[in-house]
Amino acid sequence: MKRTTTLRYVAAAAAISMLATACSGGSDNETTNADGDTVITWWHNSNTDPGKGYYEDVVQQFEADNPGVEIRIEAMQHEDMGTKLEAAFQSGDLPDIYMERGGGELADHVSAGLTKDLSEATADTISKLGGSVAGWQVDGKTYGLPFSMGVVGFWYNKSLFAEAGIDTAPTTMDELYTAVDKLKAADIEPISVGAGDKWPAAHYWYYLALRHCSQEVLQSSVTTLDFQDQCFVDAGTSLEQLVAAEPFNAGFLSTPAQSGPTSASGLLATGKVAMELAGHWEPGVMQGLTEDNTGLGEDTGWFAFPAVTGGAGDSAAQLGGGDAWSVSHDAPDVAVEFVEYLLSDEVQQGFAELGMGLPTNPAASSFVEDPALADLLAVRDAAPFVQLYFDTAFGTSVGGAMNDEIALVFAGQSSAQGIVDATQSAADAEK
Amino acid sequence: MADTTDALLRDAGSSATNGSVTSSAAAHRAAADGPEPQRRTSRPDRRQAIEAAIFIAPALLLFGFFVVWPMVKAVQFSLYRWKGFGPLVDFVGLRNYISVLTNEVFQDALVHNLIIIVASIAIQLPLGLMIALLLNRRMWGRGILRTIVFVPYVLAEVIVGVVWFQLLQPNYGAIDVMLDAIGLQGPEQGFLGTPQYALATVMVVLTWKYLGFAVILFLAGLQGVPEELNEAAQIDGASWWQTQRKITIPLLGPTLRTWAFLSMVGSLQLFDMVWILTKGGPANSTTTMVTFLITEGTRRSNFGIASAASVVLFIIALALALTYQRIVLRRDNPDFDTPRKKVTR
Numbered sequence: 001m002k003r004t005t006t007l008r009y010v011a012a013a014a015a016i017s018m019l020a021t022a023c024s025g026g027s028d029n030e031t032t033n034a035d036g037d038t039v040i041t042w043w044h045n046s047n048t049d050p051g052k053g054y055y056e057d058v059v060q061q062f063e064a065d066n067p068g069v070e071i072r073i074e075a076m077q078h079e080d081m082g083t084k085l086e087a088a089f090q091s092g093d094l095p096d097i098y099m100e101r102g103g104g105e106l107a108d109h110v111s112a113g114l115t116k117d118l119s120e121a122t123a124d125t126i127s128k129l130g131g132s133v134a135g136w137q138v139d140g141k142t143y144g145l146p147f148s149m150g151v152v153g154f155w156y157n158k159s160l161f162a163e164a165g166i167d168t169a170p171t172t173m174d175e176l177y178t179a180v181d182k183l184k185a186a187d188i189e190p191i192s193v194g195a196g197d198k199w200p201a202a203h204y205w206y207y208l209a210l211r212h213c214s215q216e217v218l219q220s221s222v223t224t225l226d227f228q229d230q231c232f233v234d235a236g237t238s239l240e241q242l243v244a245a246e247p248f249n250a251g252f253l254s255t256p257a258q259s260g261p262t263s264a265s266g267l268l269a270t271g272k273v274a275m276e277l278a279g280h281w282e283p284g285v286m287q288g289l290t291e292d293n294t295g296l297g298e299d300t301g302w303f304a305f306p307a308v309t310g311g312a313g314d315s316a317a318q319l320g321g322g323d324a325w326s327v328s329h330d331a332p333d334v335a336v337e338f339v340e341y342l343l344s345d346e347v348q349q350g351f352a353e354l355g356m357g358l359p360t361n362p363a364a365s366s367f368v369e370d371p372a373l374a375d376l377l378a379v380r381d382a383a384p385f386v387q388l389y390f391d392t393a394f395g396t397s398v399g400g401a402m403n404d405e406i407a408l409v410f411a412g413q414s415s416a417q418g419i420v421d422a423t424q425s426a427a428d429a430e431k
Numbered sequence: 432m433a434d435t436t437d438a439l440l441r442d443a444g445s446s447a448t449n450g451s452v453t454s455s456a457a458a459h460r461a462a463a464d465g466p467e468p469q470r471r472t473s474r475p476d477r478r479q480a481i482e483a484a485i486f487i488a489p490a491l492l493l494f495g496f497f498v499v500w501p502m503v504k505a506v507q508f509s510l511y512r513w514k515g516f517g518p519l520v521d522f523v524g525l526r527n528y529i530s531v532l533t534n535e536v537f538q539d540a541l542v543h544n545l546i547i548i549v550a551s552i553a554i555q556l557p558l559g560l561m562i563a564l565l566l567n568r569r570m571w572g573r574g575i576l577r578t579i580v581f582v583p584y585v586l587a588e589v590i591v592g593v594v595w596f597q598l599l600q601p602n603y604g605a606i607d608v609m610l611d612a613i614g615l616q617g618p619e620q621g622f623l624g625t626p627q628y629a630l631a632t633v634m635v636v637l638t639w640k641y642l643g644f645a646v647i648l649f650l651a652g653l654q655g656v657p658e659e660l661n662e663a664a665q666i667d668g669a670s671w672w673q674t675q676r677k678i679t680i681p682l683l684g685p686t687l688r689t690w691a692f693l694s695m696v697g698s699l700q701l702f703d704m705v706w707i708l709t710k711g712g713p714a715n716s717t718t719t720m721v722t723f724l725i726t727e728g729t730r731r732s733n734f735g736i737a738s739a740a741s742v743v744l745f746i747i748a749l750a751l752a753l754t755y756q757r758i759v760l761r762r763d764n765p766d767f768d769t770p771r772k773k774v775t776r
Contacts, residue, residue: 086729089516108732112517196624196712251601251621253713254629262600272603397514400731404536404715411626411714429530 037070040335041095043085047075051356058350062341069334089114096331097339099323100144102135103388104395106326115143116327121336125343132360135388136324145343148357149322150280151304151380152203152389155372158299160188160274169303173238176306180247183274192249192273194257194264195410199391202403203277204242205419206319206390209235211308215317215385222393225427227420231312236409236416238308243410249273253411258285269295277305279320280358280376302372304379318383321392322360394427401426502745508738515734527739537740540711540718541747543630547719548698550634551641552691558638559645560687564675566646567653577650584643592707595636599623599708623709626716633708633717640704641697645690652686653679685763692755699748720744 033039042059046052052075059071074095076084081099088094094114100106109115119126119142126133126142136144156169161179164186170176183190195201210218213231221227249255249267256263261270268276269286276282286295307315325339341347345363352359352367358377359365365381368374380386391399405422408414414422509528512521531537566577583591598605601621610617618625622632656679664674680687702721705711711718711726720740728737 086515092516108514109516112514114516196710198712250619251624253620253626254624254709260597262597262603396730396732400726407712408714411712413626413714 033070037068038332038334040069040071040097040332040338041074042071042097042338043074043076043081043095044099045076045078045081046356047077050354054350054354054356058342058347062338066334066337069338071338094328096328096335097325098328100136100326101321101392102144102146102324103392104398105392106136106143107138108395109326110138110143114329116329116331116336117141117143118145118327118336118339121333122340125340128362129343129360130362131385132322134385135321135393136326144324144326145339146322146324146360147343147348147351149320149360149380149386150358151318151320151376151383151386152207152277152279153302153304153318153376153379154275154277155268155282155286155296156275156301156303157268157271157273157296158301160271160299161301164188164274169301170306171303172307172309173242174309177245180245184247189249189267189273190247190275192255192264192267192276193252193410194255195248195252195407196254197257198403198407199389200257200264200277201410202391202406203319203389205235205239205402205406205409206387207277207305208238208242208308209313209390210317210319210387211235211305211311211313211315212238214312215314217312218387225394225398225430227424227427232420232423233416234311236419239406239409239419240416243412248410253407258289261289263289265289271296271299280373283370283372300372302375314384316383318380318386319389320380320386321389323357394423395430397430398423398426505738505741508734509742511735513734514732523735527735528743530736531739531743534723536715536718537720537723539715540720540723543717544699544701544719546630547634547637547701548695551637551694551698554634554638555642555645555694556687556691559642559649559690560680560683562642562646563649563653564679567650577647580646581643583640584647586640588640588703589707591636591640592704595639596623596708599632620713624713626714629709629713629716633705636708637701637704641694645694648686648690649683652683655686656682688759688763692752692760695751695755696748699744699751720747 044055046055055073055075059073063069063071085094085098088098089109089112092114100109100115106115119140122142122145125145129146132146132149133142133144136142136146154169160183161169164179164182166179166182170179180190193200193204209232212234213221213229217229217231221229221232249264249272252264255267258265260266264276265278265282265285266289267273268282269289278285283295283300286300287293289295304318325342327335327339343361345361348359348361348364349367351357352364353369355368355370355373358368358373358380362381365377368377387393389399391403393399394402402419402423405414405419409416409419507519510522510524511519512523512527513519562580566573566580599607599622601607601617601619601624604621606622607617618628622628660678660682661674664678669677700721701719702725705717705719705722706725709717711722721744724737724740724744727733727740
């Protein structure tokens, strides 16, 4: 009798201790391994070859050049990485090197003391990357080094454009409207937009704001969170005009951005629509959505967002974004050295050759082989500045409210002023 | 047999019999109160209590860690402005609650939840009952028909959502193609893309998915209706309809009330299906309280507001559940159900 009671206590104690370890477990950020080497953890999202293998080779090379350093890679699927990173930020237990998208999100991480200031240690690399770094700077200090950066523009189907009798890609909004009319006349749906996911719809307003507002107004609104300039309302008015022209695919309000053959990217990839406003990722997404993995293949074309008549913005300015390597606040210095190595001419050239992204190191630009991406890269490098996606720049809270209201304009249930008001009130809640 | 006639009396009878039943329950309680204190102090009982405590301790601990603790934390988060990381420093009192309750999107979401609660019961109750009564008759292929009705409920919600999402695509979806074939045309923006139709469309999918659950529960309840009563009614010359209306359905009361309760709780927490079909859109026409709090929390990192919304949802669900228990399910309470048995023991 006594023994069974004891056993019960033992069982109960075991259950409790299991719980306790379950709660405290999972801490793997030891700084040295059994051999006394410095251990660095690195999370990235190139979890398929050739990217995965390439990064393994890069690590081996770095370890060979720097004895006493061990780099542990965790290659994850992109969404998984996002979820894991979010949990890591909440617990404060970050990998040494991770991906940052910049903007308001980064500013929050910086103010919570999670991210390392790279300004001095990597000054040379920062000056080599030039303007691309702007999205990862907070109060003049740099907290991330972008390794891939693209701009948003119209991807189009060359043969459908030819079928509708459009000879040159539109360069102004008026030309875009003419193209839309020609496509409709040829019984082709002109534009697909994944308004179900909201951000693809929001990109239209971002671009129209970029065309209507001067760089000074935009930059000051990012820092002061003030949206009272008339140009923001003008952007909304232009957007209302575009929606009223009904250029979008049937059911665009519930169309997802990239998932499945009836998504906005799927419709373009399968020749159901003539064009779509999307980022540099689009060819890759379209390839995944077609059975022969070629996407639009030879028919893939790209043109920049058209100019707006009377806008104060530079029509060569582009909207874009990218990914940067950041280093967690408590990471060893050698992690910073590794990030610099990742942005070296050599590593970025290999990165470009394999089509893993659009390199930010100018020395690697010429290694991009895809002709449509090369067009895009030329536009990016010629841009006076690349505005970070507004939702990233302003942070998820303001960005989310902004995107929701823009999507309501697409549904005909809000107005130009509505976008400004919703954005402003979300921004005021942040102050 | 005595028990079933008893039950028949109580359930089939109008509220007039309620008074007497309540008083007998009260009598039971008075009778039971006497000997109880004595029993509690007796030794074997105390040992049993300790044993029970040891056995439920692990479960209780898990419950504490994974249910109670998160709930306490949610209440705490709801009083702060918090981005999801860093310390809780920005105390805002009840401001998050005010912002949730005055938010039009949340108010709409609450209305959508209420519409779904009412519509689920109003559609699935008569439909489910009809199918259950039909499938309760001896007929050819009954087993197959029962399986067919139940299959949608067994399918994972995500799979059902994705399949219906594809069926409902404008132009290329199977439903639009079929409509086209008979000369009709679906809405231009699709059933899910038109704000006026989206909620009704979601409702149709939910009905398709959950009707099987209602039918299977009702069928189970029907097995508890003794055949003798039907025979007796038939001898008295009652038609099939009369038998169903006067005997079967009243006897099915407890099952119907329990099902309605489960349906209500499910509707309040509705998320997966809406998220897959519409993500709450178009133009917020299908948001539910849970999609609202997911959007605020994981998408916008307003964890304070999301926590406040979750607390509001919890309070609404708790209030509805308790009210329902008090008013409707009270009749099915075992305390209430078998007073006579216990008294005689």
